[in-house]
Amino acid sequence: MHIDQTEKKWIWISVLMTFVMMGVLTLYAVGSNIHPPSGFEPIDSTRLHLSEEFSEDNLGLKKNDDGTLTLTMVAARYGFYPSKVEVPVNTPVKIRIASADVLHGVHVPYTNFATMVVPGYISEVNTTFMKTGDFTLLCNEYCGLGHDHMWSRLKVVPKSSS
């Protein structure tokens, strides 16, 4: 087999570059605990209203017994419930969302809050909102002909007022 000397060098450079990138991403994932949504939690989307967690009066931001915050939401054609949400700045929030019908996606531009919402499975995201202000919370996965109109607002408020 014939491999040119320059080509051999390039192969080593390519392998090195690839492993450096993998290393950096591992560092962030492990060191700063940055992970995508995770977890296999099946739920019956047709009976969300009968479940304890996603029943109507349990939706919204709640303080847990240990002082942490959990935001519970439902995505359904064509809106997010509750439709207006307020969260405190610089505070870790656990967000749990379920779909009542089809595939949806959540994205709040200019924050790290995004996840797919898949019927039959609970999505869980852990994030911290770094800036106060009004943000748009929109559906970013095609969910039917009214998809464009599926959006609501998320307000990040100073810590004291919440």
Place this chain on the structure above:
Amino acid sequence: MNNNNVNGLSLANFWVGLIAITVGVVLGVYQVVERSGLFPVLDSPTLYFASVSTHGVLMGFVVTTFMIMGFGYYAATTSLKMPLPGKGIAWFGFWFSIVGVLLAAAALLTGNGSVMYTFYPPLVAHPAFYIGATMLVVGSWLWCFEMIWAMNIWKKAHPGEAVPLVHFGNTANAVLWLFTTLGVAAEMLFQLIPWSLGLMETIDVGLARTFFSGTLHAIVYFWLFPAYIAMYTIVPKVIGSKLFSDEMARIAFIMLLVISVPIGMHHLYLDPFQEAGWKFVHMFGTFLVGLPTLFTGFTVIATLELAGRLRGGKGLFGWIMALPWKEPMMTALGGSMMMLTFGGFGGLVNASYSLDVMLHNTQWITGHFHLIFAGTTIIMYMGIVYHMFPRMLGRSLYSSSLAVKQLWLWFVGMLVLTLPWHYLGILGQPRRISSAPYDSPLVEQWIPHDIAMIVGGFILLISILMLVFNLYKTHGSAAANLVMEYAEPIHPAPRVPALLNGFGFWSVVVVIYLISSYGYPIAQFFIYETFGATTWGV
């Protein structure tokens, strides 16, 4: 003319691809105009989402499959220097695929298939849509068997000799495609088709998405393969150079086959129902697939430099200007490499486990795959048809200078279209929306980029019409006796190790890798109790 029996077959496949791409571009232009929101009179989600679904199916499945089949048949017979075995099977595959396309088109064009080319259950389309798409894939499997069969016949007649690189690449792609389509075939046969026919009441969306993710990444390499084959074997011949390394090309082809199939879970980074650990493992696999592309980049640039210096180019970069830029194939390659570089950088961002969250399902993603597919891949397909049509027809190309202008327009149009899309994605614009009724501070900053994408769309429309016109006129241009020849390597390799001359061993490796990376993520849906989703119309 070349002594082969597939000119008509290849031309038929190529023309189906060319007609499909023209229709796809027209739909694309409508879509950029509609989604910009600058012309409220056009606003229609019904029409828009039917169009987006049709555009995706045409470009992703129809154009690619037929162009790859056309390329494969012609490249096989001209590189192996033997007629195609079982030509009737190839024609049957062609017509079977056509019937599939027409069935799917009937559903799509009547608004009964507006579920995107990614299918998105539990939104349901008419069964004709799923059955038609499946028939297209089954038709393409016959092409795979033809490629593998031709290689085996050639090897029997030439014991111990290295399979010509062109057909080694074609066969690698055929084997790749058989593995790639396992995911979509499982989703279709066990889920979508029986469910759309009413035989199942609910569908497990998590399982369906996991199956489809197995197809979603490697399909891109199925599309890219003919482009890479042309870069290694046709480009050097056209520009008067030699292939830098035959063996490295084989290694790159094998790596593409082995590495690209079992890594699709980066499409599911933001999905629940798969644990982050699996996503993390698939990220490593995804980064490895950059390696064969980096190796290809080196070989191609080295081949170009050799040609440039042979033609009298001097200095560190002077050889670039000495290259034969008036050759359509050279222009196609230049544009392709540039777009591959941009698109490759973007791809590294998408592949990053912790960065993807900010770009997932935004217009950035649309920008990324248009650069890699509609840019890098399609511009090489254009170079290929400009090169092969005259040889198949025994006539000279109608206008070489028109072809070069057309390729430059495609390159510029694609950048004007996709660079703003990347930026729009960073600004939070979702993909697949027909209007933007969100808060105005968010939407207002999108407008200048929306205008740019419309300009890009029209440039691409002009370009594609120039391509079709040129090829149509070539059917009636002056007779010419052009031979289809492929590049010789600098160091001829008449014999190569058995591992670089076949796919038996590598297929076993793929199966083991697939089972280890997808085994549990699929099995979990059967181990634990899950709840299917009920059926919804669009």
